[in-house]
Amino acid sequence: MRVRLRYFASIRERLGRTTEELEVPEGALVSEVWERLVAECPALEQQRYRPAVNQEYTSPGHVLRDGDELVFIPPVSGGL
């Protein structure tokens, strides 16, 4: 199955891309996708984030479904 990833702020800059579609196994966890990103880009190892699936915050243990939109949200700093 496929999930759609979007990257923002520091994570976008570290990875050098804004979006991608990833093929993941049935039952894949959010944390497993993150581990793939860290393997590709070790600078992400220390990166703090909250995962969001389909625009709601969730946990690293969230089980992904086909077509989900997954975003690793760096600690937010909007407002002022």
Add this chain to the structure above:
Amino acid sequence: MRVRLRYFASIRERLGRTTEELEVPEGALVSEVWERLVAECPALEQQRYRPAVNQEYTSPGHVLRDGDELVFIPPVSGGL
């Protein structure tokens, strides 16, 4: 000696005037001027006020001096 009085809001409407000069004896108190107003206009008897002399709040026992500006300030209700 003379003091200048200015009237605002409910007190102005009750007295029907906005300003006047009053001749008062040396050493007159703020409260004595108020009593003259109440004698003239008994509707003022229940009127609450804070006196102000020369644009600063003061007490009814304040001793007036020649040329003072005296205002009986009804409870304020500005703002919203």
Add this chain to the structure above:
Amino acid sequence: MTTTERALCRVTTEKIDAQELIDAVQTAADGAVCVFYGVVREDSRNKKVRFLEYDAYPEMAEKKMRDILEEVAVRWPEQRAAIVHRVGTLGIGEASVVIAVGSPHRGESFEACRYVIDRVKQEVPIWKKEVFTDGEEWVEGS
């Protein structure tokens, strides 16, 4: 010369321009600006207000506003505030008073702005008369 000598505090008969207050208080060191509008509401004590009439003792009102800005400067030295109060006839929804506070930090901007409006309602010699469909009444605070 006090810190607030050139501060903006004014009684006016004209519509209040909030941007003028913001420009008067905001500096490059500020991360937060809090603006409070007191506005005329339709209902008062279960009666329908047609409009309000505000009366002021203008010289003393501006002096007391300046005193309040001094209090802010003492209590929150990093902040600046401005106050403009309108008098005359005001319709529903119109602003009778606008207060602006510029501050490095957001929390204190709310505290100072609230402090200012509370003090205005206690100290500044301005009065409102509520004009209803069936009568009118000067409001006298506590």
Add this chain to the structure above:
Amino acid sequence: MTTTERALCRVTTEKIDAQELIDAVQTAADGAVCVFYGVVREDSRNKKVRFLEYDAYPEMAEKKMRDILEEVAVRWPEQRAAIVHRVGTLGIGEASVVIAVGSPHRGESFEACRYVIDRVKQEVPIWKKEVFTDGEEWVEGS
């Protein structure tokens, strides 16, 4: 249909018009409108900021803003709030976010407005990069 379905919450690349927010929240029942501006300040951690870059996850940002307005509606049923957050490049003194709250009473307008900015800073996926004279850095909240 929820109470805040038509509420104003938006991510924009344009200068924020505070009057639009006020018009969106103020009703004839209101005596108070509190407006908060988050603005770009010159100094950050003892370095001089040249400008800021704000990035957003816009669909989720607007959804989280709407959630915050729902929280306000539950907690303060008589009040209405609006939020507009700007993204892109912002210079010193420009507003990154404006929040407006309309309320019958002044005290609650401050409380609700402060609640909204605090929640925005916790929940809404927007980030700022500080661009200094000698480098740049994404700010990551706690």
